Amino acid sequence: MQTEARVGVGGGFAAENGARKYTAAAEERPRRPQQQQQQHMGAMSNLLAGGVAGAVSKTCTAPLARLTILFQVQGMHSDVATLRKASMWREASRIVCEEGVRAFWKGNLVTIAHRLPYSSISFFAYEHYKNLLQLVPGLDRHKDYVSADICLRLLGGGLAGITAASITYPLDLVRTRLAAQTNQIYYRGISHSLQSICRDEGTRGLYKGLGATLLGVGPNIAISFSAYETLRSRWQLERPHDSPVLVSLVCGSLSGIASSTVTFPLDLVRRRMQLEGAGGRARVYNTGLFGTFGHIIRCEGFRGLYRGILPEYYKVVPGVGIVFMTYEILKSCLSASTATD
Template sequence: MSAGGEHLKDEGTKRQTVLAGGIAGLISRFCIAPLDVVKIRLQLQVHSLSDPASHEAVQGPIYKGTLSTMRAIIRQEGITGLWKGNIPAEMMYVCYGALQFTAYRSTTQALAELPYRLPPSAESFVAGAAAGGMATATTYPLDLLRTRFAAQGPEQIYKSLRASIGEIARHEGVAGFFRGSSAAIIQIVPYMGLFFSAYEGFRPIMANMDHMPFGTGDAAAGICASILAKTGVFPLDLVRKRLQVQGPTRTRYVHRNIPEYKGVFRSIRMILRTQGVRGLYRGLTVSLLKAAPASAVTMWTYERVLRILQDMEVAALT
């Protein structure tokens, strides 16, 4: 991205945007997969870490902190355990990245045609929310499959991606692929709105800093925007994960004592009643550790790939 004031939303053709977004999602996902698995395991852990008495009835591992959880997974499941669910996740991130950036570009262009222009921050919020909502709804079944594979311990519940799709369709129906989707939509709209509006605000500031080499101002802006947005909507992300593992296999994941949750707001009330406010923020630390580099890699890769594609097109025309 140039430092001359051009905006992300005005750059690139539709084809370039789709390709750059897809590549950015693919690379980002592979880099942060281990942190994603750790985050999901911590989000699904419902017993209190501060009360040793609560551990007595627990069937399954007790995770404490990001690094110790990572070591426990490697020890019990091997290094590949940190990439469980990576195939559906890669598929989701590629599709999500392409859809997100395409929708963001199209929405901002449509907003620019309105007789009365919104403030730049409002345009970024609306476009980000619309892009996130559409991309989330479209790719949600892959998100659910990613969570279920990542939640598997040494016991193999689903033998393959194809087998998991067949089993869920057979035992839970089409609705089974959309468990927790309401929490995802409620979460993603403010998240993406906050993220893109914050990103557009931080990016010019970071771009003008002389000590940001190799275009890393885009990455730094992505980190700041991600931390701000992620913290605000984290409880909904946790509820989404709890709802995604409901169904006939609920008691077979690495955490055997996942309670039965029904509905977003009923789940929030249940967590508050049984685990307190802290229960809504399990895994927040690793989530921020994951979200920051994921957003940095995504935005940096998107900007670099988009620039390469534009340069290739210019070279082809000359």
């Protein structure tokens, strides 16, 4: 599409060189099926590399992710005195002593099962929404205006994130409940969790906290994109000879920290709403999304909205590095194998 757009813009040059344009077009026609196949294989390589990179990153950072979840849900059934004694190292020691080292990876299987379809749906939906949005007046000239191009990417990314999150949300809920289990085991695995939730809470129970998730998807992508692009362009302007890998790694980590800081309260509320009624426990929040925010601030203070933010920060930096490294390695390997075929 980009090549075709550039040809269209260069109409004056083509008019002056009509014979050359005709010859080039004639030479291109036989190659189009092969080019389309290469583009298709390239898209599949990106899709597979992205999915595997996400799964590897989630597995490596699973201990920090579980600590984040445990801190986020502490305020649901704990008093203020207990919350003041909580610390990341004390909680990690408790997990090792009471549940064993393997407990750090509780719910990781369902995380991987969630990540692969989530990445696939996001990739497909993003391209689909971009094509649809290009029909909107103003966005159809996104190649000519930077603001229109940014708007197209933000809207496409936000809609793709909302679509993927909605479809794969039950797996995200199951992952939270498995990771939040400590000494009392309510759910024995993915299938048992799904069956138990449907039996005890109905099908709607699989979508508890979806509203907070959808509210957080758009801002998260927008903040990540804006922060990453701003930091990267500023860095490259002042230090143009630095390694692109280093620039992407640092700017990606900082953008992840920025987006996590802004959207963390929504993520915390989502986790708590996901655990409502788990294992037959009494409901804590009965007033919806905004009522849950008010309840947390009233009972735990404003700091309660950021309970678990420290392990989240520790998770962001290595997570981005692992994703970037794995993605590039797999993409190179898959591209090389495609070229030899």
